[in-house]
Amino acid sequence: MGNVQILLRQHVGAPCQAIVKAGDEVKKGTKIAVPAGLGANIFSSVYGVVEEVLEDRIVIRPDEEQKDEFVPIEVADENDKLALVKEAGIVGMGGAGFPTGVKLGINLAETEMAELDPEINPELPADFKLEHSYILINAAECEPGLEHNIRQIEEQCDKVIRGVKYCMEITHADKAVFAIKKKNEKAVEILRKAVADEADITIHLLPDIYPMGEERAVVRECLGVNLTTMQLPSAARSVVVNLETAAKIAEAVDEKKPCITKNLTVRGKINGGNAAHVFMDVPVGVSVGELIERAGGIDGVYGEIIMGGAFTGKSTELDAPITKTTGGILVTIEFPDLHGANVGLLVCACGGSEERMREIAQKMNGKVVSVCRCKQAIENKPGAPLKCLRPGNCPGQVKNNMQFKKDKCEYIIIGNCSDCSNTVMASGPKMGLKVFHQTDHVMRTVGHALYRTLRVSKQVDQLPDGK
Ligand code: SF4
Secondary structure (H helix, E strand, O other): OOOEEEEOOOOOOOOOEEOOOOOOEEOOOOEEEEOOOOOOOEEOOOOEEEEEEOOOEEEEEEOOOOOOOOOOOOOOOOOOHHHHHHHOOOEOOOOOOOEHHHHOOOOHHHOOOOOOOOOOOOOOOOOOOOOOOEEEEEEOOOOOOOOHHHHHHHHHHHHHHHHHHHHHHHHOOOEEEEEEEOOOHHHHHHHHHHHOOOOOEEEEEEOOOOOOOOHHHHHHHHHOOOOOOOOOHHHHOEEEEEHHHHHHHHHHHHHOOOOOEEEEEEEEOEOOOOOOEEEEEEEOOOEHHHHHHHHOOEOOOOOOEEEOOOOOOEEEOOOOEOOOOOOEEEEOOOOOOOOOOEEEEEEOOOOOOHHHHHHHHHHOOOEEEEEEEOOOEEOOOOOOOOEEOOOOOOOOOHHHHHHHHHOOOOEEEEOOOHHHHHHHHHHOHHHOOEEEEOOHHHHHHHOOOOOOOOOOOOOOOOOHHHO
16 A cells, blocks of 8 residues: 555545644554544544645555554543544545534424525425424435445445434434435335334435435425525435445444545446446545556546546546545546637536536637526625535526527537536527537446436336335
8 A cells, every 4th residue: 555645624624733743653543633623533544654744634654564453532421422423523425525523413303494485495385394303314326427325325224224323313303314316226125125114214216317416405305395505404404414424423433433434436447347346445545546556457548537426526636645525536538629619618506616617628628718607506605616596407508508609609518417408408409509518528438328318207206105
């Protein structure tokens, strides 16, 4: 194993402060950095020696021999489950990175339903109230090509359910609902059997469209409530927890294990084929290159390496370290060459940022002459990441296509959800616009259908009584 680089910022909030120095010996589970504001503890994921403490990371030279044992976390009261979650340094493992100890610090039994916006909830009465409070388990694994979340349900369902029950206990939620795509038949069946005798845990099946894993989309799909871009799930008496996070909570409570490993999918232009390589419990801080080598190594010339998913991931390098929130490492085929043609960008809240889309246009050798935004992509405050008003329900895209035409675009690159990509296709090609989706190079690499015309129903039949 090469040097392990543990970033001091792996969560929403401020970077952590290192509490070790060069030359210190560390074990798996030695606390090496603590929050300096909103954040989560960081632990060494290996046995070794601290090589360097830099402004943004701690570099550790791992010992050749690595033992399985880890240093258990310690709290004043071992029965205080929330304290264990906080101490373990758990964050939203689905990519969001919000500190879980902060998220679960809510009493849902005493949380009132917030006032709903009637404009986006036309079918609900003004005084609508949810009778129950909920832990919603995000098992959507919505980024195409990733498989580690579903693998965890298939292989560690009991651990995930234990974690969910701890979340219910900590927050005083009286119900839990797993949100999972219907297409994952094997995992749904395993889950169905596992919750058959659980009076308060049910399953909600999701359609195979993007985005279903966005927090407010999970609330809408499971509870029928549309939240505004400013409202948190607590406005609907619920907390959304990624399923890998739930498993980490079970580890913290049952084994006193700190958050030092990550599950992820490596996939793409890899020697041996484009099937998914799922790695469970990879030490945080291992390099992207090392994982690609473990998967088989890069197969010839490639376009780029993405850390994360095709929609929301970012391009990365071989020496970059994985963090508590890394879900995917995708090696793509080469980009098509647009030979300097005029390109328009249609930016969405659930796809790449404008900066990421400009990067893709540049890698395709296109000249960006126009940038439009899906009208449901809202900037809550200047510079903040975009949020979608109604994730996955298209507000119409003809106006944007007309603007691209006016700006003399030959090509457009879109980052939209399934529904909006469908709408772009209803008018764009008729206007003579040639459409690329920002995920095309990934979809072609992994053999997934391109995001263009929607062929999947937005509704799926549910299991009787959610079981
Ligand atoms: S409606 Fe618009 S902003 Fe929302 S997910 Fe779809 S494309 Fe993105």
